[in-house]
Every structure is written in structure tokens, then in C-alpha cells.
Amino acid sequence: MKKFLSLGICALLLMLALSACGSGNNNPQPAADTPAAPANGAGNAGANEPAASDEPVTISFMHFKSDVTDGVAKIVEQFESENPNIKVDVQPVKYDDYYTLLKTKMAGGDIIDVFTLNSGAQTKLFADGGYLEDLTGKDFLSNFDDSVLKAQATDGKNYIMPVNAGPIAVYYNKKIFSDLGIEIPRTYDALMAAAQKIKDSGKTPFALGWKDLWTLNMWIGRDLPSNTVLVGNIPDFFDKIETGAAKFADNPAIKTTLAHAMQLYQYGNKDQLGVDYNGSVDLFAKGEAAMLYSGTWPLADIQKKNPDLYNSGMGVFPYPFSNDESLNKLEFNPDASLAVNSKSEHKEAALKFLAFMASKEGGDAWVKNINSLSYVKGSSTDIAPAINDLKPYFDNGETYDSQGYMARTTIDWLTPLGQDMQNLFFGKETEDQVIKNIDDWIAKNHK
Structure with missing residues (x-):
């Protein structure tokens, strides 16, 4: 994460870390x-x-x-x-x-x-x-x-x-994880192994509300830049996209993200593209899905719909976008x-x-x-009991902001990419077609 972003949230993270030591409504x-x-x-x-x-x-x-x-x-x-x-x-x-x-x-x-x-x-x-x-x-x-x-x-x-700002992470149902003997996944492969175990038990691993394109784009806009900059070590990729000096076809991370998307889709609830954001929160709140990738936005709704889950039945962990555990820090973004x-x-x-x-x-x-x-x-930093799970990441400064990698990019490549990705899920396009389409779109719209 860029130095100025790290410094920018330093004081805020410290406040959260201190408040996490206490309990109750302060x-x-x-x-x-x-x-x-x-x-x-x-x-x-x-x-x-x-x-x-x-x-x-x-x-x-x-x-x-x-x-x-x-x-x-x-x-x-x-x-x-x-x-x-x-x-x-x-x-x-x-x-x-x-x-x-x-x-x-x-x-x-x-x-x-x-x-x-x-x-x-x-x-x-x-x-x-x-x-x-x-x-x-x-x-x-x-x-x-x-x-x-x-x-x-x-x-x-x-x-x-x-x-405001907040962590973007994976909320999980503690009972489902405990009943199946699943430990908190620290790598992407471990996350998929957990999802498979949950699916084998007859339960739904991920609550997905991808009918609302922004929920899909929220995930794409973090998985892709994280794998591009931190795994692929291409820090200037999105700057070059702005000027037409780079192509997605030359970035290995795009295929990683497309593969990840297909796996999440396969481990999601039925009719992922017919269920909206509110529907995905309902699935998680009712205990019908084991995990929900989100910011802090659904917490108030979960508290209202299932107080027991909110108070003690759910936890949260950083989304492990890679198989290098050292890279999988907590995503912390301005909203x-x-x-x-x-x-x-x-x-x-x-x-x-x-x-x-x-x-x-x-x-x-x-x-x-x-x-x-x-x-x-x-x-105040008194948000929800589950957020206390993130205290070690705040305490140790293990946070990053993937959005900072795209800060100077004014081209809205996320929307067409998300739309093409929906076609990929339905088998209407191949991965190579999705990549070609987004590169063609960039070629017409770069600054």
C-alpha cells in the first residue's frame, strides 16, 4: 500500500484497535x-x-x-x-x-x-x-x-x-464452520477447500447478490488490482490502461480473476444473477449461506434480522486473494x-x-x-462484535487499500468487464473473448 494511504488511516486504525479491547455500546x-x-x-x-x-x-x-x-x-x-x-x-x-x-x-x-x-x-x-x-x-x-x-x-x-471507511472482508457463520471443522482460510486455495467442504455438506458456501452489478464489481475491483500489483508486481498497470499503453491480455492477473470468479459462481447460491444485494444479505442472515463478502454495510440489517448471529454467531476474516499468505492483508477502503x-x-x-x-x-x-x-x-469505533476479529490486523498494521492502485484511472473499465463476466457465467463468452472485449473497449476509450 502506498505510504501516504498507510499514514492516512493510521490514526483511525489505532482508534479501532483501542476500542476493540472494550465491549458494550460506548x-x-x-x-x-x-x-x-x-x-x-x-x-x-x-x-x-x-x-x-x-x-x-x-x-x-x-x-x-x-x-x-x-x-x-x-x-x-x-x-x-x-x-x-x-x-x-x-x-x-x-x-x-x-x-x-x-x-x-x-x-x-x-x-x-x-x-x-x-x-x-x-x-x-x-x-x-x-x-x-x-x-x-x-x-x-x-x-x-x-x-x-x-x-x-x-x-x-x-x-x-x-x-467513512471500512474493511472489505468475508463474514462467516461460526456454527457452520465449527460443525464442519473448518479453520479460518489464510490462502485462496484454503478458501476454496472450505467452500467445497461446505457444499459437500449440503449447504451454500457463498451468498452472492450479483444481480446488482456493483456487488460483482466490488469484488472484481479488489481481486484484480490486488493480484495485478501484489502478485503480478505490475504497479503501473492501471496508469498505463489510462493512456492505452497496456492491455489486459498482457496481464496474467486477469485470467486469475476470471478463474476466481467462476469458482465463486459455482460455490454461490442458486440464481446468483437473479439475487440482488439485499437478497444475499438475507441468505446470510438466515444462516442459509456460510459466507458473505462485503463491507460493513450489511451489519445493521443482519442485526435487525438475526440478533443472535450478529451478537455472537458470526465472525470475519480478510479475503485471501492469493496463495501467498503474507500478501493477504486486510482490505481497508474509503467509502x-x-x-x-x-x-x-x-x-x-x-x-x-x-x-x-x-x-x-x-x-x-x-x-x-x-x-x-x-x-x-x-x-466512535463501536461497530459490531464481529469486527473485533480484525483487531490483530489493525494492531500489526496488516492492512492495504487496493483502490489506491487505481486512483488515477478515470476510465470505467469495471462496468464493461463485469457485464462481460456475466456472459462468461452463462457460457455465452469464453475467457479469451472477455479479455479481447475489454481490451477493445479500452482501445476506444483510453485518454
Whole structure:
């Protein structure tokens, strides 16, 4: 992992490691009429913050966290209770459709005041288009570690404010593993051996919701860069894809990822391409599938649907993408970041919304309602009991961010690759055809 990314999450990982030593709910929320004082002055108007206004205003907030719509709504309600003159029109959108819709709205002059972005390629596209307000130097950014801000900067400027991050790993059913005598797999072959043992017992190894393309792409976008950079030792591959100087056909990792995908498909639930994300979470929560590859997003849903599984019946381990155990560290990625539209007519209110999200109160609200880590300094890290399994990886610094390997790549090669991979599952294309198709697509779209 790149040095600046490692430093960027250092403080956050330390907080998680310390909190993992304790137990119980250490995330008390202040009453609505007694809001907590924001840390480091966040949420208060500073020298370069907008002055308070008593005039009622409504701002639009479009986000791609549709899997936790209720949680986001609760955070917004908390903000509105403390800012009665600001109403927030919340517009959740499924991730698969999000960027297409956002770009369409922007191009059509439909002003969205605040919206979520992923750091890296998507942020650069919108920044280059002149749609992002420059947040560099805003007082509320002092609530984030400097290394995190540098890692999410675009051309040296902060156009987005980091909100949350979390591990991407494999959740597993402890009872199924125990009954079958399966140990935590530390290599890819061990993971497949465990899957075979589970399948032989008559149970479903993996809960897959690949009807939602983003769930498949989430996996591809980590298996492929991990095997490309860490196993294949091609650190500049995705930079070269951007300029047309490299082909997937010349990268051995693409065949590794395609083979892995076919194996996961074979060990998945029935109708993997007909089951969506929510369906896969249901399968795992009901104990019908032994493993679920995901971020922290499904935790709140699992807690609601099966408290016993959530409290003590599930664990989590890093996804072992290779057979070199030393490479199989814990994937730890930034998730949603917030941006303000440079063309917004309500920048004062929009910036106040970001200032709330940057406060300790806002960070704690995100952790409590979304079950994800917040980048805000000092915010709670009490997510779920299973996350304690990852404490050794945080303690020993055994984490990495595969998304950093693709940070400068603005070409969306994941979508066409995921679509072709679905054809591979149905036997409509061979591996060689999938590779040729993606290389042809890159040749037409490289910068």
C-alpha cells in the first residue's frame, strides 16, 4: 500500500484497535435539545466559514448509500433538529445507477447541492468539469487527519470531504464452520477447500447478490488490482490502461480473476444473477449461506434480522486473494465522501451540512446509524462484535487499500468487464473473448 494511504488511516486504525479491547455500546447520543459540542470547532462558523442565516432554505442531498437509507435519514434528521432553518431533500440512488444519474443531472443543469463521491477517478472527473466547490482550508477539515486529506486530494486541492471507511472482508457463520471443522482460510486455495467442504455438506458456501452489478464489481475491483500489483508486481498497470499503453491480455492477473470468479459462481447460491444485494444479505442472515463478502454495510440489517448471529454467531476474516499468505492483508477502503456543487445557490447551508458531518457528533451519528467507521477524529469505533476479529490486523498494521492502485484511472473499465463476466457465467463468452472485449473497449476509450 502506498505510504501516504498507510499514514492516512493510521490514526483511525489505532482508534479501532483501542476500542476493540472494550465491549458494550460506548456510543451514547446526545438529546435533541442538547447537541454535543463539535470537536475542534467543527460545525461553528470560523474565519472562512459561512455566517449563520435565519432564512429558511432547502438543500438537496443525493447519495449512493441506498443500502442504508434509513440510517442516512436519521443522520439528516439529527442535523435538521439542530438547524431548524435548513431542510434537506434526501435523494438516495442505487450505486449501479448513481453516477449515470448524477452526470445526467449535472449536464442538464439540475443543481444538486450536496452529493456523495468516491475519491480518485470520479472526483477528478467532476472537478475537471467545474462542478465541485473547493473545500481546501475550510475549518471543518481540521477534524480529519492531514494524511487522509492528502490521500483524497485532486490536483492538490480538497474538493471532497471524507466521511467513512471500512474493511472489505468475508463474514462467516461460526456454527457452520465449527460443525464442519473448518479453520479460518489464510490462502485462496484454503478458501476454496472450505467452500467445497461446505457444499459437500449440503449447504451454500457463498451468498452472492450479483444481480446488482456493483456487488460483482466490488469484488472484481479488489481481486484484480490486488493480484495485478501484489502478485503480478505490475504497479503501473492501471496508469498505463489510462493512456492505452497496456492491455489486459498482457496481464496474467486477469485470467486469475476470471478463474476466481467462476469458482465463486459455482460455490454461490442458486440464481446468483437473479439475487440482488439485499437478497444475499438475507441468505446470510438466515444462516442459509456460510459466507458473505462485503463491507460493513450489511451489519445493521443482519442485526435487525438475526440478533443472535450478529451478537455472537458470526465472525470475519480478510479475503485471501492469493496463495501467498503474507500478501493477504486486510482490505481497508474509503467509502463515501461529500462534495458541494460549485453552482449551488445555497452554499452556506450546504457547507453547514458538511460541517455537521465533520463534527464528532456527526461522525458518531454515522458510526451508530450506518455501522461504518468515520474518518472524523475522536469519533466512535463501536461497530459490531464481529469486527473485533480484525483487531490483530489493525494492531500489526496488516492492512492495504487496493483502490489506491487505481486512483488515477478515470476510465470505467469495471462496468464493461463485469457485464462481460456475466456472459462468461452463462457460457455465452469464453475467457479469451472477455479479455479481447475489454481490451477493445479500452482501445476506444483510453485518454
